[in-house]
Amino acid sequence: MSYSTPKGVFDILPTEEKPENKWKESHRWDYLFEQLKELSKAYGFEEISTPIFEKSELFSRSIGKETDIVNKEMYTFEDKGGRSLSLRPEGTAPVMRAFIEKQMAQASYCHKLFYTGPMFRYERQQAGRYRQFYQFGAEIVGLPSPQLDVELIDFVYTLFQRLGLQNLTIHINSIGNKECRAAYRKALVEYLTPHKNSLSEDSQSRLEKNPLRILDSKSPADQKITANAPILTDYLEESSKQHFEEVKKWLRILKIPFVVSDKLVRGLDYYNRTVFEVVSGDLGAHNTIAAGGRYDYLLKDLNGPDLPAVGFAVGLERILQAMDTQKCSFPHKPVPLLLMIPLGEPATQVCFQLLKELRLHNIPSEVDYSEKKLKNIMRYADKKSIPYVMIVGEEELEEENLKLKHMSTGETEPVKLDQLILTMKNKLHDAKLS
Ligand code: ATP
Ligand code: MG
Numbered sequence: 001m002s003y004s005t006p007k008g009v010f011d012i013l014p015t016e017e018k019p020e021n022k023w024k025e026s027h028r029w030d031y032l033f034e035q036l037k038e039l040s041k042a043y044g045f046e047e048i049s050t051p052i053f054e055k056s057e058l059f060s061r062s063i064g065k066e067t068d069i070v071n072k073e074m075y076t077f078e079d080k081g082g083r084s085l086s087l088r089p090e091g092t093a094p095v096m097r098a099f100i101e102k103q104m105a106q107a108s109y110c111h112k113l114f115y116t117g118p119m120f121r122y123e124r125q126q127a128g129r130y131r132q133f134y135q136f137g138a139e140i141v142g143l144p145s146p147q148l149d150v151e152l153i154d155f156v157y158t159l160f161q162r163l164g165l166q167n168l169t170i171h172i173n174s175i176g177n178k179e180c181r182a183a184y185r186k187a188l189v190e191y192l193t194p195h196k197n198s199l200s201e202d203s204q205s206r207l208e209k210n211p212l213r214i215l216d217s218k219s220p221a222d223q224k225i226t227a228n229a230p231i232l233t234d235y236l237e238e239s240s241k242q243h244f245e246e247v248k249k250w251l252r253i254l255k256i257p258f259v260v261s262d263k264l265v266r267g268l269d270y271y272n273r274t275v276f277e278v279v280s281g282d283l284g285a286h287n288t289i290a291a292g293g294r295y296d297y298l299l300k301d302l303n304g305p306d307l308p309a310v311g312f313a314v315g316l317e318r319i320l321q322a323m324d325t326q327k328c329s330f331p332h333k334p335v336p337l338l339l340m341i342p343l344g345e346p347a348t349q350v351c352f353q354l355l356k357e358l359r360l361h362n363i364p365s366e367v368d369y370s371e372k373k374l375k376n377i378m379r380y381a382d383k384k385s386i387p388y389v390m391i392v393g394e395e396e397l398e399e400e401n402l403k404l405k406h407m408s409t410g411e412t413e414p415v416k417l418d419q420l421i422l423t424m425k426n427k428l429h430d431a432k433l434s
Contacts, residue, residue, distance in 0.1 A: 006131075007125055007131065008123070008125045008129075008130050008131030008132070009130060009131055009132045010024055010130065011024065012024055012025075012026045012029055013025065013026060014026045014027070014333075019324075020324075022320075022324050023317060023320035023321050023323070023324050025333070027330070027331075027333045027334065028320055028323075028330050029316070029320070031330055031331055032163075032316060032319060032320060033116065035159065035162060035163060036114075036116065036136050036159065039155065039158065039159055039162070040114045040138065043112070043138075043151065043155050044112050045112040045113060045114040045138050046112065046113060046114070047113075047114055047115065047116075048095055048098060048113045048114070048115050049115060049117070050088070050091070050094035050095060050097070050098050050115065051088075051094070052087060052088060052117070052118070052120075053085045053086060053087050053088065054085065054086060054088055054093070054094050054097065055083065055084065055085060055086075056074070056076050056084040056085060056086040057084070058086075058093050058094070058097055058302075059074060059086055059088075059089060059090075059093055061301065061302065062092070062093035062096070062268075062269075062270055062298060062301065062302060063089070063090065063093060063268050063269060063270070064210075064268065064269025064270070066209040066210045066269075067210065067268060067269060069089045069090070069121060069268070072122070073089060073121040073122050073123055074086045074087070074089055074120075074121070074122065075087040075089075075120045075121075075122055087120035088119055088120065089119055089120060089121045090119055090135070090137075090268070090313065091115045091117070091119065091135055091137045091313060092137065092139060092268075092270075092295070092298070092311055092313070093298075093302075095113060095115055095137075095139055096139075096141075096298055096299055096302055096304065096309070097302065099111070099113075099141060099299070099304065100299060100302055100303070100304030100305070104141075105141070105142070105304075105305045105307060108142070109142050109143070110140065110141070110142040110143050111139075111140065111141040111142055112138070112139075112140050113138070113139050113140075113141070114136065114137065114138040114139075115135075115136070115137050116134070116135065116136040116137070116316075117134065117135070118132050118133065118134055119132070119133055119134070119135050120132050121133075126285070126286065127284060127285075127286065128283055128284065128285070128286035128287075128317070128318055128321065129286055130317060133315060133316075133317055134315070134316040134317065135313045135314065135315060135316065136313070136314050136316060137292075137311060137312060137313035137314070138152060138155060138311060138312060139309060139310070139311035140152065140309065140310050140311065141299070141307055141308075141309040142307050142308070142309070143308065144243075144296065144308040146243050146246035146247045146249075146250060146274075147246075147250050148310055149247050149250075149273075149274045149276075149294060149310050150247060150250040150251055150254065150256075152292060152310060152311065152312050153170060153172070153251065153256060153258070153276055153312075154254055154256060155312075156170075156278055156290045156292075156312060156314065157170065157256050157278075159314075160278070160289075160319075163319065163323055163328055164323070164326070164328040164329065165280070165319070165322055165323060165326060165328060166326060167280060167281040167282055167326065168278055168279065168280055168281070168289070168322075169257075169259060169278070169279050169281070170256065170257065170258040170259070170276060170277075170278050171258070171259055171260075171261040171264050171276060171277045171278075171279060172247065172248075172251075172258050172259070172260055172261070172264070172274065172275070172276045173232065173233070173260060173261050173262060173263075173264035173265070173274075173275050173276075174232070174233055174236055174240055174241075174243070174244035174247075174273050174274055174275070175212075175232060175265055175266070175271060175272060175273065175275055175293075176232070176233075176235065176236045176237060176240040176272065176273065177237060177239075177240055177272055177273070178272070178297070179237065180235045180236055180237045180240060181212075181232075181235075181272075183235050184212075184230065184232050184235040185211055185212060187230045187235070188211050188212065188214075188215075188229060188230055189207065189208075189211050191228075191229050191230055192207055192211065192214065192225065192226075192229065193207070195225045198221060198225060199214070199221070199222055199225060200217060200219040200221060200222050202217070202219075203217050203219065203222050212232075212265045213265065214226060215229065215232075215263040215264075215265050216263060216264065216265055218285065226263065231262045232262060232265070233260075233262055240272075240273055243273050243274070244273070244274065247274050248260075258276075261277075264276075264277060266291065266293055270295040270297060270298040270301070271293040271294060271295050272293075272294050272295065272296050272297060273293070273294040273296065274293050274294045274310065275291075275292070275293035275294075276291070276292055276293060276312070277290065277291045277292075278290040278291075278314075280318070280322045282322050282325040282326060283318060283321060283322055283325070286318070287318075288315075288318075289314055289315060289318045289319055289322060290312055290313065290314040290315070291312060291313060292310070292311050292312025292313060293310065293311075293312075294308065294309070294310045295309050295310070295311065296308035296309065332385075334364065335364075335384050335385055335386055335387075336364045336365050336366045336384075336386055337363055337364050337365060337386075337387055337388060337424060337427060337428055337431065338358065338363065338364075338365040338366070338386070338387075338388045338389070338390065338404075338424055339365070339366050339367075339368060339377075339381050339386045339388070339389045339390070340354065340355065340365065340366070340367045340368070340389075340390045340392060341367075341368045341374065341377055341389065341390065341391045341392065342367060342368075342392045343391065343392065343393040343394070344393070344394065346394070346397060347392040347393060347394070347396070347397055348367070348369075350392065350397060350417075351367045351392055352367060354420060354421075355367050357421055358420075358421060358424060361421055361424075361425055362428075363421075363424045363425065363428050365424070366386075374391070381407060382407060385407075386407060387406070387407055387408065387427075387431065388404055388405065388406065388407065388424075388427065389404075389405045389407060390402055390403065390404050390405065391403065391405070400416060400417040400418070401414055401415075401416060401417070402414070402415045402416070402417055402420060403415075404423070
């Protein structure tokens with residue numbers, strides 16, 4: 001039997017992939033993680049890591065029983081002790097669970113946390129949708145300030161600018177507080193009920209359970225009906241309205257372009273006030289790259305302190321895919337700076353010791369042990385774009401004089417044996433600057 005990955009998951013590999021699968025190359029992921037971590041530091045976020053599985057109840061309580069995620073997408077199982085556990089479908093609930101459990105609120109009045117890692121959802125397999133996918137998320141707990149909503153939107157905006165992503169739109173909306181949402185929900189159901197039979201099957205079942213979700217239905221028939229539906233922001237109470245105005249004001253101050261989308265609602269129950277999404281023009285149907293919003297009720301709902309919070313999550317596959325489509329640049333895949341080819345046992349011993357010393361100086365180097373024909377090794381070095389190659393034979397050892405070959409020009413540079421480390425250090429420095 002031959003084994004393959006289960007449906008909906010993928011490997012991230014160091015090998016060169018076909019053009020449509022470039023996003024699965026591991027050095028691209030490294031680059032993205034580096035960028036995310038660097039930006040997190042600049043924006044004052046600290047990393048938090050939670051387990052991959054949690055008690056199932058955490059997700060049904062926070063995300064909501066009537067959401068798609070909890071209803072049909074969770075990987076839920078019973079462990080040998082009879083406990084119901086679920087692979088995390090998202091990161092916010094576990095982070096808030098940890099925040100409450102570890103009493104992190106006591107340390108400060110404002111907390112900025114980020115996480116990254118795989119999430120799991122049993123979704124229908126389609127382009128841009130996986131059953132294990134990676135998210136990066138950031139959360140700010142403690143303050144209700146609209147500037148913090150904007151700091152998060154700015155984080156995402158700056159990230160995409162740094163990565164060179166274009167053709168993105170930031171959509172924002174406000175879904176108010178629980179009370180005004182309840183009033184709106186009633187008005188929406190009243191409006192939609194006479195059209196019930198014309199709605200898509202999914203939307204018909206949402207009409208009772210989760211009618212707001214009908215607003216972001218992708219079905220053209222649904223969209224035709226919802227075009228004239230009552231508008232959420234008309235139902236906002238005064239403080240939510242004011243908060244929304246402030247968010248827009250601070251976005252304008254930072255000159256961040258946005259559009260107000262009155263049909264934008266989020267699929268998770270815990271959001272209130274500001275919600276936002278970043279949509280790519282290049283990803284087809286599943287084009288939302290980042291999504292977030294305020295969730296001022298969640299901590300209290302999870303029996304924690306009554307503290308407001310705001311956050312977002314980005315899908316890393318979709319970022320890398322959009323970067324591919326837009327031909328964004330990535331740093332070159334790292335390769336050894338130097339390949340040493342010893343001829344015979346004494347030369348291997350010298351090279352082997354040099355290798356250790358080079359690596360102690362963080363100079364990426366290799367010794368070729370293949371005993372293949374020189375021609376083949378040189379061809380391999382060329383294909384891998386290794387910049388320097390050194391053939392070490394008896395003559396070089398006797399004279400303690402090495403010959404460093406520059407692969408790009410074919411020139412050979414003499415280097416004293418005891419000068420190799422220093423020489424390579426300088427070459428590494430130059431390579432980093434170029
Ligand atoms: P969608 O509307 O695409 O179903 P969602 O509302 O379920 O998205 P969130 O839970 O807000 O998505 O997750 C935030 C981001 O994570 C999404 O914008 C997307 O980039 C990514 N994401 C969500 N589900 C998947 C998946 N199954 N495969 C790949 N990426 C995903
Ligand atoms: Mg979804």
